[in-house]
Amino acid sequence: MQRSENIQVALRFRPLNVRETLRKDPEIWEISENSTYLKPSWSEKLQDSRKISNSKAYTYNYCFSSQETNEDVYTSTSRKVVEASLQGYNGTIIAYGQTGSGKTYTMMGSDGAELDSALNTSHSINDISIEKHEIPKAKGIVILALEDLLKLSKDNTNKSCYLSCSYLEIYNEQIFDLLADKEKITDTLILQEEKGQGFYIRGLSEHVLNSVSDVEKLIKKGEFNRHYAATAMNHHSSRSHTIFRVYVTSVSINKGSYDIGENITTESLLNFVDLAGAERVNSLQEAINPLETSVRFMASRSPRASPRLRSSSTRRSIDTFVNEGKHINVSLFYLCQVISKLSEKHQMPETHIPYRNSSLTKILSTSLGGNALTCIICTATSTLSQVELTLSTLRFGGIAGSIQNVVKANIHSDKTNELLLMYQKDIEELRQRLNAYENESKSVVVETEGIDATINTEGNDIRKILEERIKMITGILFSKKLSENEPQAKELWSEGAGDLIVDTKLVGSKKLNESLNTSADFAMTRMKEMHKEKDKQQQYIEELEQKIQYLTDSKNNLTNDLKKSLQICQTETAKRVSYKQQLTATEIQVEEKGKIINSVVENKDKEIQALKDRVNLVEKFSGLDKLNNDELERMERMYFHGLDMVKNTRFQMKYFKEIESLKSIIDKGSKNQENIMREL
Ligand SMILES: Nc1ncnc2c1ncn2[C@@H]1O[C@H](COP(=O)(O)OP(=O)(O)O)[C@@H](O)[C@H]1O
Ligand SMILES: [Mg+2]
Incomplete structure (x- = not known):
């Protein structure tokens, strides 16, 4: 279940924008399979002008030209990471590159990228209008991944999958929850370390995902909050890192498909990271001396800003810029440092990896050199004007590609899960039985309705026969009277009265009465039988209803039990967290106490030494x-x-x-x- 995986690196060039096209900024990079190199004519020119020192080819796991779509990039680079998350493997997709090279477009799609550019140019939420842009809509890797995850989990009948997500932003080393309620958007979150489990962000909200529309809504909310917060706190969005996290839990009840048991829960975390612009981490010098660099950068970006910084507002904005620049430089610098140290690790296994230097590296510590399938998408521009920044990105990708992560699936098969699964199975079984009974009772109702109808029709038939017979008796009585008085009339009537009259004449009225009584008795018995049957069915229905009631009660009891176990689990987890916190506090106290004891021991040692000296001195005098x-x-x-x-x-x-x-x-x-x- 454990395997070594190199970080996968992809390079992606974006199409030229209108400004570059109008300026006739030439495209100088060419792609061949999974390598990129300078077009030969440009290679010579640039070497002559000493812009670059060599013209080697840069090779990655994947290279995407400006014609290739987000779907192409997703399918080649990220789909397997997303699919592996259903088997319990953590995954991280990172977009790295200079501002404007297409990181947000790749991760969040065209809407996200357009919102970004709108804010970076207008600084006002009111000016943001996605509709105004003519660029065709493109889904980002996050949406494509979640579409896939939802589909895969729906198609897989052997597993129940639960998806939830968080969306966070790191700005000036502070962490913000992009899916928090409006009044909490500007609150900063605390990054806490849990021993042996890396870092976690306290208070980060988590949201359940059931459909693609849930995902779209949450991304929109996150983007809106990001820009709202950026406006409220005067942030510049290209200077922040964002991470969209997806928590994948899959519960498998498929017998025998895994070697470790039948009830398996896998948990994994997918990180989609959109980094801040990499232009400010060009060199070690920049990272070490951010202040100088930021001012230099500011001056080069806005030629109209006076270098003497006369106005106080300019001074303020430069101060902010310097502060932001420092954090970006430092956090991206530490990211580069972590990556470069990791790339040396296979030669020097003892190398210390400085994850703790910034929030970004702390959060990504499990993804870089840890337990995650990681893919870095380096976005770049192929124009001449950007050659130096593109080269810096290409070098970064080259180093990152040599890092190895040791990944293993996060699989649990503990008792709690088994219990939960058992309850789930029970509930499912009960639900099915309930449905079956409901259907059965429906059919019983239909049946009794049928019996009622039969009783009615048969009753009607009997009533008809009886009416006929009454008619006959009346007729016989009538003909009897007539035959006594007018014999012809009797003949006439008897013709119309039919065989029965003749019969009656032959058999006599006593026999007829008997026959009538038998028919009536028969009808009554039949009616009674029918009613009895109806009562029996009624009783059966009542029994079924009782059974349904019993099953519903059992179901409710089981649900309550399940809720209780969940509550117990939650309390146990809360207790565990508080114990851990207490343990950490005690460890700190022990450490402090240790320091005090050490210093006391040191002082005592000094005192002992002084006494020894005195003893030595005294001993020198014989007889003393x-x-x-x-x-x-x-x-x-x-x-x-x-x-x-x-x-x-x-x-x-x-x-x-x-x-x-x-x-x-x-x-x-x-x-x-x-x-x-x-x-x-
Ligand atoms: N592959 C691409 N195809 C089309 N347009 C792109 C592509 N990549 C970037 N863009 C456009 O370029 C601009 C800058 O991209 P963006 O993703 O915001 O850059 P970044 O996040 O790196 O600063 C946006 O207007 C975006 O729509
Ligand atoms: Mg961006």
């Missing part, structure tokens, strides 16, 4: 060891007194010498004076 404490102390006092005396004597001697020399000078002077006087 026989003295008691008081005598020793007296001796010590005498010793120090003696020392003082020696010191004084030394001083006195010094003064005596000086007095002697002064005396001799005075003697000499007076002798000279005597001689002069004598000569006179």
